[in-house]
Amino acid sequence: MARPKTPLLSTELIRDAALRLIDRDGLAGLSMRKLAQELNVQAASLYSHYATKDELLADIAAQITHDVDTTGFADGNWRSGLEIWARSYRAALARHPNMVPFIASGPGRRDAALRRANAIHGGLVAAGWPPREATLIGASTTYLVVGAAMNSFARGFDDDARVYRDRYPNLSQAHRLAEHADEVDHESFELALKSFLDGLDYRFAAITGDSSDPR
Amino acid sequence: MARPKTPLLSTELIRDAALRLIDRDGLAGLSMRKLAQELNVQAASLYSHYATKDELLADIAAQITHDVDTTGFADGNWRSGLEIWARSYRAALARHPNMVPFIASGPGRRDAALRRANAIHGGLVAAGWPPREATLIGASTTYLVVGAAMNSFARGFDDDARVYRDRYPNLSQAHRLAEHADEVDHESFELALKSFLDGLDYRFAAITGDSSDPR
DNA sequence: AACACTTACCTAACACCGTTTGGTTATGGG
DNA sequence: CCCATAACCAAACGGTGTTAGGTAAGTGTT
Numbered sequence: 001m002a003r004p005k006t007p008l009l010s011t012e013l014i015r016d017a018a019l020r021l022i023d024r025d026g027l028a029g030l031s032m033r034k035l036a037q038e039l040n041v042q043a044a045s046l047y048s049h050y051a052t053k054d055e056l057l058a059d060i061a062a063q064i065t066h067d068v069d070t071t072g073f074a075d076g077n078w079r080s081g082l083e084i085w086a087r088s089y090r091a092a093l094a095r096h097p098n099m100v101p102f103i104a105s106g107p108g109r110r111d112a113a114l115r116r117a118n119a120i121h122g123g124l125v126a127a128g129w130p131p132r133e134a135t136l137i138g139a140s141t142t143y144l145v146v147g148a149a150m151n152s153f154a155r156g157f158d159d160d161a162r163v164y165r166d167r168y169p170n171l172s173q174a175h176r177l178a179e180h181a182d183e184v185d186h187e188s189f190e191l192a193l194k195s196f197l198d199g200l201d202y203r204f205a206a207i208t209g210d211s212s213d214p215r
Numbered sequence: 216m217a218r219p220k221t222p223l224l225s226t227e228l229i230r231d232a233a234l235r236l237i238d239r240d241g242l243a244g245l246s247m248r249k250l251a252q253e254l255n256v257q258a259a260s261l262y263s264h265y266a267t268k269d270e271l272l273a274d275i276a277a278q279i280t281h282d283v284d285t286t287g288f289a290d291g292n293w294r295s296g297l298e299i300w301a302r303s304y305r306a307a308l309a310r311h312p313n314m315v316p317f318i319a320s321g322p323g324r325r326d327a328a329l330r331r332a333n334a335i336h337g338g339l340v341a342a343g344w345p346p347r348e349a350t351l352i353g354a355s356t357t358y359l360v361v362g363a364a365m366n367s368f369a370r371g372f373d374d375d376a377r378v379y380r381d382r383y384p385n386l387s388q389a390h391r392l393a394e395h396a397d398e399v400d401h402e403s404f405e406l407a408l409k410s411f412l413d414g415l416d417y418r419f420a421a422i423t424g425d426s427s428d429p430r
Numbered sequence: 431a432a433c434a435c436t437t438a439c440c441t442a443a444c445a446c447c448g449t450t451t452g453g454t455t456a457t458g459g460g
Numbered sequence: 461c462c463c464a465t466a467a468c469c470a471a472a473c474g475g476t477g478t479t480a481g482g483t484a485a486g487t488g489t490t
């Protein structure tokens with residue numbers, strides 16, 4: 001077959017099929033040949049639409065993080081701005097956990113990522129944080145979100161209770177973590193975020209000279 | 216050549232050479248053939264010492280995290296216990312940043328990792344935290360460390376200042392981040408850790424009924 | 431309308447990858 | 461002394477991302 005009358009492929013079709021494969025089979029489970037097969041096409045044909053596999057993954061990453069919300073700083077409340085950003089970011093990552101290693105280790109130089117970074121930094125400074133602190137806070141919050149999304153903690157425990165009994169008495173309930181992994185992940189993230197923001201409240205009060213407890 | 220009079224290889228030799236390659240060329244830059252060449256040996260020979268590449272990487276990961284310090288809970292001070300753990304963990308990861316994606320996404324089921332988790336959980340409970348909270352705090356702290364180690368934030372900025380001028384006014388200093396990436400990473404982590412622990416102090420006071428400000 | 435250019439598919443191949451098979455020889459234990 | 465095991469090797473298997481070159485359909489220009 002040469003060029004078909006109506007196109008068989010498009011970036012959207014390829015992107016969606018690839019993400020479906022990643023969600024199902026993991027990041028390592030995506031190969032160009034398998035993806036092509038899924039689309040009833042030969043692997044080489046994909047290169048008419050994406051120059052490399054990496055470019056395809058970057059496009060998928062951009063789509064996943066597309067609806068991360070950085071508009072919460074508009075009213076000058078930096079705390080709720082951070083909360084909305086962090087929660088929407090984590091939710092976006094949690095929807096496609098197999099893509100997290102790629103998103104977290106790849107460079108976020110794409111336009112949309114920079115626009116978000118700009119909004120966050122600007123929002124923090126407008127609310128009264130010194131620029132340098134704003135940079136650190138942006139990074140810190142990313143640490144929390146990315147770390148939570150990598151979620152290697154709760155998933156890292158073996159489902160078999162016998163492993164823990166006797167040998168690690170403090171972890172005697174650890175096997176239950178596997179059943180409730182999502183719940184533990186969520187609560188851990190909320191605890192981390194709340195504690196972090198409480199700590200920032202304290203710091204903010206010290207910086208602005210406000211001696212009242214903002215909590 | 217068949218079996219040599221004195222062994223050419225050992226797990227230690229292989230492990231060290233592999234880690235050197237990873238540090239130099241990145242995680243994807245390690246192949247069994249390249250590693251074998253570095254050791255003046257054929258690739259198949261490595262399989263006399265490690266069953267798979269994954270097993271080799273797990274061994275490297277265990278070595279990297281070997282000197283993570285979880286002894287700081289001994290005196291009943293949970294805050295300094297967490298600080299010592301988090302700092303030593305982050306330092307271990309920062310020494311070999313190319314291994315972080317593997318360590319952070321691989322399962323931490325190995326014996327040493329479980330022993331550490333047991334010490335942390337036990338230390339928190341002994342200091343007065345409810346068991347469930349102790350679980351969440353352990354996970355939260357891991358989030359911070361792993362997120363910081365993935366460090367995609369500061370590294371994600373392009374070194375070229377012209378990209379930022381005009382388009383992202385709030386990031387006009389962002390190109391300087393690349394020069395001071397290590398410093399920004401370190402300060403961001405310390406800010407995150409301090410704020411998180413300050414927030415936990417507040418939470419702990421509420422739980423134990425202590426109304427005084429512990430800071 | 432005729433022509434050139436570009437696009438979207440194909441087949442075939444290249445250079446790599448992790449791993450396995452099967453062979454050879456030295457070592458260490460009974 | 462013998463023999464199972466261990467540590468090396470060459471060669472191959474099935475997979476990977478990617479490229480080269482071919483063909484025919486679509487698109488734009490004169």
